[in-house]
Amino acid sequence: MRSAAASSGPKRLIDIVVASVMLLALAPLMLLLIVLLRAQGGPALFAHVRVGQQGRAFRCFKFRSMHPDAERRLADLLARDADAKREWERDFKLKRDPRVTVLGEFLRKSSLDELPQLWNVLRGEMSLVGPRPIVAEELARYGAFDADYIAVRPGITGLWQVSGRNDTTYDERVRLDSHYVRNWSLALDCRILFRTLHVVIARQGAY
Template identity: 55%
Template sequence: MLFNSRYDQSFADVEAQAAATPIGHSAVSQKVKRFADLLLSVILVVPVGLLLGVIVLAVMIFDRQPVFYVQTRIGRRGQPFRCIKVRTMRLDADARLEQILAEDPAAARQWREHQKLSHDPRVTPIGRFLRKTSLDELPQLLNVFRGDMSLVGPRPIIADEIDRYGADIAYYMAVRPGVTGLWQVSGRSQTSYARRVALDREYVETQSLPKDLSILVKTVRVVLTGDGSA
């Protein structure tokens, strides 16, 4: 468990609120949501698998292996899990990031504010296309099957981002992180990190199956148009 006492108390407050006024992370809601995740994942597994096969082949042809990138992210109730994506960055991405942040004050400021870089030089040519279309996220369907993630929820964060949520980390950790979510259909990389946190809290407070379906439909539009991509 990755909470400190401040987060534990904050999460307890959210649990008490859920008991009094059912919100997105109530026990019944989560069971229904989990069933919907599994049902939709089964429906999607064949088309996603075929598309992923084409992507894997393209990455192997135009870039070096490994094809997949696995990173530890923070899940529901603070449990870490291994999040799977198609690799979109150079193999020396971590070292390159340290160099960029040390040498470029503007890039360092952007990283602090957004945890992202516009025109990121670490991203490979094919990686730019995969990120713009969010196709690099497709392997996370396996995370959904395993129960680490949901189809819709907050964007999964790494441990270094926990403090940026403040007390609102309790809302993030009340639900499973999602392959897509309210942030992704609300401007994603064009929004500030503070706005992202606010969107995560709004999602948890208002989550419902109709809202999840609406976000999934909007995600298709965002993917096709590239709206908000870095």
């Protein structure tokens, strides 16, 4: 099995260089988004605990896309809407999420909400390309593939993100993550990064 962990040296160097350049180039845009989000009330950044390489927990940064009372809104919806509850239990996502603000919806569809994860990349908690970062509760759903997930750093983008994203089933996402780890190469990372540009522009599978 070929793994990103086996060639972490060049992969890590590319992560540091590209993330640093992107943070410098996108600094004005990120500052503008911080101002807009703070003007709505609440913090501009949101940090959620995710599972990283070797099972280590880390705080995954995003621009806040939800209302400050997001958890209450979710609990109220799941308590009264059986279909939404089944969707949440199946995918850990909702197509019509009452927690998401108008600006947050734009940030998600454009993938701008994930820009702060460049800081996670510099900190060594994430990579530009890798399995999608998951919460601890999801790791059990990886079954026999859980070792593949924790073998590498999770990525800002990955094979799942350029292969249908939220339009895929959960099992398909797991298989795509495992396939990436087992077949990793720098060439594969480059192809995924190139395809990510097309997916982001087309807003395919984003919600």
